[in-house]
Amino acid sequence: MADEKMDFSAFMAENVIQAEPVEFAVSKRFHDKNGEAVKWKIRPFSADENDRLIKSFTKKVRLPSGERVNQFDKERYMVASVVKAVIYPNLNDADLQDSYGVMSAEELVKRMLLxxxxxxxxxxxxQALGFETSVADDVETAKN
Structure with missing residues (x-):
């Protein structure tokens, strides 16, 4: 088997099925003229983009002992990842932000939603980014 050439064609960029945007009805409070919940569109982004996002919310802090450690702001990362992924509604739209009295996409999504x-x-x-199960699901699976 060592002499056989492995076929990697399925992994070539041109052969990979691209992740498509997914739709999600966030709330029944946002509805169309027929009373149907309007679905938000979520664009998956790459692990590379996610790494850059994580780095932007990680900083070095000095502990009282003098040791320097990385501190990650999970809450700000979560809001930023949602803003990065949501393509509809356009959270950067000035009119939409004005209607909620905010000046950023991060403020908007937090003001719009419960x-x-x-x-x-x-x-x-x-889930759109490929994180299929939550930690709670993993714990429940381990219990059974």
């Missing part, structure tokens, strides 16, 4: 709705959207983004 806490549970935001968590549901963040979970939908995580």
């Amino acid at each position: 806490p549970g709705e935001f968590d549901d959207l963040a979970n939908a983004v995580a």
Whole structure:
């Protein structure tokens, strides 16, 4: 088998099926003229883009002992990843931001959504990015 040439064609960029945007009804509070929940569109982004996002919310801090450690701001990362992934509605639209009295996409998504709705959207983004199960699901599986 060592002499056989492995076929890597399935891994070539031109042969990979691209991740498509997914739609998710965040809340029944956003509805069309027929009363149907309007679905938000989520664009998956690459691990490379995610790494850059993580780095932007990681900083070195000095502990009282003098040791320097990395500190990651998970909450700000989560909001930023949602903003990066949501392509509809356009969270950067000035008119939409004005309607909620905010000046950034991060403020907008937090003002638009109830806490549970935001968590549901963040979970939908995580799934679109390939994180299939939550830690709670993993714990429940381990219990059984």
